[in-house]
Amino acid sequence: MNLRLPQASAHAPQTDALILSLLVISLAVLALVFGLMLTYVVRYRSGNPLDRGKLDDKTWRIEIAWTAATLAVFFGLFLWGAGLYVNLFQAPPDALKISVIGKQWMWKVEYPGGQREINQLHVPVNRPVQLVMASEDVIHDFAVPAFRIKHDVLPGRYQTEWFTATEPGVYSLFCTQYCGTDHSSMIGRVTVMSGPDYAAWLARNPAADDLVAAGRELFTRYGCSGCHAIGPGTAAGSTVRAPSLVGVYGGPVPLSDGSVVTADEMYIRDSILEPNKQIVASYEPLMPSFAGVVSEEDLVRIIAFVKSLSVAGAQG
Ligand code: HEC
Ligand SMILES: [Cu+2]
Incomplete structure (x- = not known):
């Protein structure tokens, strides 16, 4: 060892x-x-004939x-x-x-x-x-x-x-x-x-864009793609009207309470875990919460993917 x-x-x-x-x-x-203890214990042991006179001048x-x-x-x-x-x-x-x-x-x-x-x-x-x-x-x-x-x-x-x-x-x-x-x-x-x-x-x-690719796959696996469009138009076959996520990241989002927020990572994270906290203006609060469903790790990937949609949106 x-x-x-x-x-x-x-x-x-x-x-x-x-x-x-x-x-x-x-x-x-x-x-x-x-x-010192041992020295004095031995030196002043009982029976050792030594002068044990008074210590008169004590010094600090x-x-x-x-x-x-x-x-x-x-x-x-x-x-x-x-x-x-x-x-x-x-x-x-x-x-x-x-x-x-x-x-x-x-x-x-x-x-x-x-x-x-x-x-x-x-x-x-x-x-x-x-x-x-x-x-x-x-x-x-x-x-x-x-x-x-x-x-x-x-x-x-x-x-x-x-x-x-x-x-x-x-x-x-x-x-x-x-x-x-x-x-x-x-x-x-x-x-x-x-x-x-x-x-x-x-x-x-x-390769380098792996995080985004994994996020894209999870987006389908968790059923996000059933409601959200990630290209032009609305998600095919969806009965729920949901906002397109293209270009969402980094931009202003008008909310149903009249306020406007900037879609940063925290906003996207909250949108997935607590969708009813902030409702996008003119949409119904129909998105289910994914808290406890999507792991921390998958969240990192999905957010990376949603961010990449923003880059594509800016270019196109
Ligand atoms: C049942 C349909 C449905 C599913 C499934 C769904 N969403 Fe949503 N989502 C909505 C609706 C409706 C809104 C708008 C209302 C609101 O803000 O809650 C929304 C809002 C959002 C927003 C805010 C968009 C904006 O414009 O600010 C994000 C981000 C989002 N969803 C991501 C996701 C992700 C990621 C998944 C998969 C893990 C997902 N959604 C699954 C219906 C859905
Ligand atoms: Cu441990």
């Missing part, structure tokens, strides 16, 4: 130096305190020096640790963003180019990578010990963590928040590759 964990990220040696210093300083304090200097020195040392350690901690939450702006979705009991990874993996993460070496994480059910925690990173992954909101891998290789990843029966199988591998290898790996995987 390898007791020494590899230091495979830029944060790893920094974190290790901090922990090691904390250990060494704590051991030094422990040795000093217990060393040692007390103050000792307390101040400890305070300075441990406060220094605190500042050092706090600096590192804050840095762990500030990804550089050029970081490569990869989406990670945790669910009982697997990690689903999605790359900007639309590539998808389960329990596998591929990253280039020496490049900052930011993980944008969400959970579909309970609290999970994404941890890569070799990178010295871990962060809780919560349902209903995005969490991030970042790292720069420094050594090509394969490392273990774990869910470190007990999340149910198969928590122990919620593990996987992180593969760190050189720049050219990474580019080749990306090229071997599905």
